[in-house]
Amino acid sequence: MDALLSDLEARNPEARAAVSIGVLPLEAMLIEMQNSDDELLNQIRLLPDSETINAIQQSAPPATPESAPQGQ
Secondary structure, three states: OHHHHHHHHHHOHHHHHHOOOOOOOHHHHHHHHHHOOOHHHHOOOOOOOHHHHHHHHHHOOOOOOOOOOOOO
16 A cells, blocks of 8 residues: 555655545445445445455356257
8 A cells, every 4th residue: 555655646746645544344334335325435446355356266166158958
């Protein structure tokens, strides 16, 4: 995170000054996103990191094409 913020500050100090970071429980964030009409909250995207995606892909069984229905 520090590297991203440093890069932003080098490119656009005003934009960096407008960025604030906070830490809160995920459950609280999800509840707020569900219950609020704040459009800014609709812009938040929660994405897993690449390690998590790789772990899920490796543990998932290989996809098999479904058989086409056989004619009678």
